[in-house]
Amino acid sequence: MDAPAGVKTDPNWPIPDRMKAWVLGNPGELTLTEKPVPVPKKAEVLVRIDAVAICATDLDNIYHGPPALIQGGPPFNKNWTPGHEYMGTVVALGPGVDEYKIGQRISVEIHAGCGQCKRCREGMYTSCHNYGLNYGDVDKGHRANGFTTDGGFCEYQINNINTLVAIPDEMSDEEATLVVTAGTAMYGLTELGGLVAGESVVVTGPGPIGLLGVAVAKAMGAQPVILTGTRDNRLVIGTELGADHVINIRKEPDVVAAVKTRNGGKGVDYVLECSAAPNAVNEALYMVNRGGKVCLAAFPHDPALVDIAHIVRNNIYLLGIRGEGKSATHRAEAFMRQKRFDATKIHTHTFALEDLPTALRYAKDRVEDAIKVVVKARGVPAVQKEAAE
Numbered sequence: 038m039d040a041p042a043g044v045k046t047d048p049n050w051p052i053p054d055r056m057k058a059w060v061l062g063n064p065g066e067l068t069l070t071e072k073p074v075p076v077p078k079k080a081e082v083l084v085r086i087d088a089v090a091i092c093a094t095d096l097d098n099i100y101h102g103p104p105a106l107i108q109g110g111p112p113f114n115k116n117w118t119p120g121h122e123y124m125g126t127v128v129a130l131g132p133g134v135d136e137y138k139i140g141q142r143i144s145v146e147i148h149a150g151c152g153q154c155k156r157c158r159e160g161m162y163t164s165c166h167n168y169g170l171n172y173g174d175v176d177k178g179h180r181a182n183g184f185t186t187d188g189g190f191c192e193y194q195i196n197n198i199n200t201l202v203a204i205p206d207e208m209s210d211e212e213a214t215l216v217v218t219a220g221t222a223m224y225g226l227t228e229l230g231g232l233v234a235g236e237s238v239v240v241t242g243p244g245p246i247g248l249l250g251v252a253v254a255k256a257m258g259a260q261p262v263i264l265t266g267t268r269d270n271r272l273v274i275g276t277e278l279g280a281d282h283v284i285n286i287r288k289e290p291d292v293v294a295a296v297k298t299r300n301g302g303k304g305v306d307y308v309l310e311c312s313a314a315p316n317a318v319n320e321a322l323y324m325v326n327r328g329g330k331v332c333l334a335a336f337p338h339d340p341a342l343v344d345i346a347h348i349v350r351n352n353i354y355l356l357g358i359r360g361e362g363k364s365a366t367h368r369a370e371a372f373m374r375q376k377r378f379d380a381t382k383i384h385t386h387t388f389a390l391e392d393l394p395t396a397l398r399y400a401k402d403r404v405e406d407a408i409k410v411v412v413k414a415r416g417v418p419a420v421q422k423e424a425a426e
């Protein structure tokens with residue numbers, strides 16, 4: 038990389054001019070190609086990407102398009118690199134950056150808001166009013182890497198310093214990729230009220246956010262924490278992460294009654310909805326007690342009918358969260374650093390960066406009960422072709 042004036046590099050951390058990068062063509066079509074290594078501007082650093090976790094939202098972006106929004110439209114055939122849950126090492130500092138050092142390991146948040154709109158000023162940078170306005174004549178500097186700008190399925194990426202989370206040496210690369218997932222769960226619990234010690238919480242859906250939602254709620258002192266889902270192998274992990282009760286809704290289809298039975302016959306104070314199931318919102322509304330709060334953290338594909346009269350009659354609060362706002366990743370990382378829960382219980386597979394299509398297939402089809410699948414640019418031998426297919 039040719040470092041322009043003001044950009045700091047270090048000979049101990051040499052940076053090539055070009056890098057390997059996956060790019061999206063038509064829906065579901067990824068090609069491994071080369072791109073120039075990007076150059077950090079003011080308030081940005083260059084990150085050497087060491088590991089990237091695959092998220093269900095990556096699969097939405099790659100196969101369907103939204104919520105990715107590239108140059109105001111669908112992400113297909115725009116030389117765009119997906120991937121957003123990554124960690125790595127800072128290898129170059131943009132002009133004026135002294136908050137981080139070259140050689141420092143970090144994990145990243147996705148959303149760097151524009152920093153100048155009303156919501157960014159309130160700390161709600163995942164709801165930036167200039168979302169996706171980062172190109173052409175309307176460049177507001179907004180970045181959501183892997184959604185509105187190039188992401189992490191490559192060797193290097195630039196990040197605003199506001200999106201960096203310092204991690205300790207003892208934390209593995211794989212665990213560090215999970216900071217933003219735990220941060221999303223933390224943001225949901227922050228928005229539900231923050232102080233959940235002694236309050237009853239249901240988490241619906243044992244995907245990565247739901248499982249870490251159980252872990253974070255328990256670490257914050259919630260009691261009881263109840264997890265609902267359909268797969269026993271994931272419910273077992275939920276118990277290991279701190280759930281007081283788990284409910285397999287295939288065995289107990291009246292999930293509202295099943296929740297109340299486990300909470301002394303009453304509804305719970307909070308529901309964190311992470312399943313995106315068709316009737317999940319109504320079930321969540323019937324699970325909370327009067328005046329309770331429901332936070333929606335999953336993206337369903339279709340609109341749903343919602344029992345609004347029940348919300349009004351019972352003074353229920355219903356809110357949605359987008360991603361990891363209000364610095365929640367820092368609070369989540371603090372729990373992980375203190376080993377308040379073991380996030381690695383949800384990490385199941387690691388592949389080399391060049392095996393991304395295999396890794397995506399494992400995540401999409403849940404091959405070998407995959408939950409979090411991680412790809413690494415170095416240190417992982419590529420899968421033999423015969424074994425991969």
Ligand SMILES: [Zn+2]
Nearest residue numbers: 092094121122
């Ligand atoms: Zn994600």
Ligand SMILES: [Zn+2]
Nearest residue numbers: 151154157165
């Ligand atoms: Zn903004």
